[in-house]
Amino acid sequence: MLMEKVTEILVEASAEAVEPRFRALADGEVMEKAPGEIVTVADREAERIIARRLRELLPVPVVGEEAVAADPELARALHAEPAAWLVDPVDGTRNFVAGRSSYAVMASLVRHGETVASWIWQPCARTAYTAELGAGAWRDGERLALAKVATPPEEWTGILKTRYIAHPGGHRLLSNALALGPLDPGRGAAGIEYPLVADGALGFLLYWRTLPWDHAPGSLLVTEAGGRSARFDGSPYRPEAPGGTNGLLVAADPEQWETLRGILLEGV
Numbered sequence: 001m002l003m004e005k006v007t008e009i010l011v012e013a014s015a016e017a018v019e020p021r022f023r024a025l026a027d028g029e030v031m032e033k034a035p036g037e038i039v040t041v042a043d044r045e046a047e048r049i050i051a052r053r054l055r056e057l058l059p060v061p062v063v064g065e066e067a068v069a070a071d072p073e074l075a076r077a078l079h080a081e082p083a084a085w086l087v088d089p090v091d092g093t094r095n096f097v098a099g100r101s102s103y104a105v106m107a108s109l110v111r112h113g114e115t116v117a118s119w120i121w122q123p124c125a126r127t128a129y130t131a132e133l134g135a136g137a138w139r140d141g142e143r144l145a146l147a148k149v150a151t152p153p154e155e156w157t158g159i160l161k162t163r164y165i166a167h168p169g170g171h172r173l174l175s176n177a178l179a180l181g182p183l184d185p186g187r188g189a190a191g192i193e194y195p196l197v198a199d200g201a202l203g204f205l206l207y208w209r210t211l212p213w214d215h216a217p218g219s220l221l222v223t224e225a226g227g228r229s230a231r232f233d234g235s236p237y238r239p240e241a242p243g244g245t246n247g248l249l250v251a252a253d254p255e256q257w258e259t260l261r262g263i264l265l266e267g268v
Contacts, residue, residue, distance in 0.1 A: 002057070003117065006107055007128050009053045010121040014105045017045040018090060019123050023099040030097055033069045038093055046089035050107065054085045058109070062087060065213045068242065075241035078212060083111045086239060088213035092189025101125075104191025108216040113238050118217035120191045129195050129221055137198060137224035144198050146226035149256040153263060156256070157181040158204030159193055160264075165208045169268050173206070176264050194218025197252055198225040204260055205250040212239035215248060222250055228257040232265055 021029065021042045033039040044066050051062040061077035064087040068075050077084040085107060090096050092103035101124035109117040120129040131137040137144040149156070160183050162170035177183060184202060187193050191214075196202035198221045207215065216239040219229035229237045229250045237248055249264070251257035 002109075003119075003130050003132060005057055006054070006109075006117075006119050007121065007130060009050060009057070010105045010107060010119055011128070013046045013049040013053070013089070014121055014123045017049055018042045018096075018105060022096065022123070025097065033066075037069075038097065039066060039069070040090065040093060040097060042096065043090045043093060046105065047087055050087050050089060050105075051085070054087070054107065058083070058085070060084055063110075063212070065089065065211070072242070075212070078110055078239055078241060079113050083109065086110055086115075086213050086216050088191070088217075091191040091214060092187070095188050100188075102187045102189050102192045104189055106191050106213065106217045108213075108220070108239070110216065110239055115216045115220045115237075115239055118220040120195060120217050120221065122191065122195070127195075129198065129217075131217075131221040131224040133220065133224070135224070137221050139195070139199065144221075144225040146198070146200055146222075146252050149203065149251075149253050153180055153259060155181050156203040156260070157184055158197075158202055158206070159184045159186045161186060161205075161207045161209075163208070172266075172268050173264055176266055176268070179263050180260075190214040190218050194221055194250070197222050197227060197250060200252065203252050203256065205248075206260075206264060207248045207250075210237075210240075210246070210248045211242050215239070219248070219250065222252075227252045228254045230257065232261065234261075 060083040088106040096103040116133040219237040
């Protein structure tokens with residue numbers, strides 16, 4: 001019941017606050033919330049709707065991207081409280097503002113610092129991805145199960161995000177990646193990129209900055225589909241307050257993850 005209800009909340013909030021503004025944002029509806037970071041009225045209104053309805057469903061703190069931008073202390077609930085909701089009302093805001101379809105609406109439920117359920121709604125594709133810890137991952141109700149990767153590393157294609165890596169580390173990562181297949185340029189939205197791995201369309205993802213609302217939903221989705229999402233030292237991903245840049249490697253199967261770590265992180 002919870003899984004279906006939260007999906008319904010995201011779909012309805014998207015229909016009410018986000019989709020009517022897609023390619024229809026008026027002057028003054030796009031603002032800068034921090035240097036280099038933009039927000040729209042759609043982000044803020046959708047987060048208010050989702051937060052209110054999630055609290056009605058389960059009355060625990062809501063850690064929303066836009067609320068945390070206004071009050072960073074709210075993110076402490078991820079570890080200070082037994083349970084908390086995580087919300088990304090428009091993942092891929094730059095894509096949304098530019099009129100590109102690669103954006104998503106996302107939520108997660110965190111208990112005792114661990115993501116136990118997640119939801120990704122892709123409005124333009126009309127596709128919902130859900131995952132529940134220990135129970136599996138689904139696309140529109142269809143169970144996702146990743147097969148063991150049988151191709152050699154030189155055929156593996158993935159996304160490598162080096163923007164927040166201090167050089168020369170970023171250069172070294174890109175140099176190491178020459179041993180793999182062609183890199184995908186990325187889609188500018190974690191809610192688009194993680195499902196590509198869970199669907200078997202992409203082999204791996206590497207991120208440096210890992211804001212919790214961006215990565216909690218997709219990490220659980222890939223893991224429950226049979227892949228692996230872990231920090232560079234091998235520890236499993238756990239959502240943390242913004243500010244950390246300790247990296248995250250995601251792969252379609254655990255053995256592939258180990259091989260990728262050996263290739264990509266050599267000398268980094």
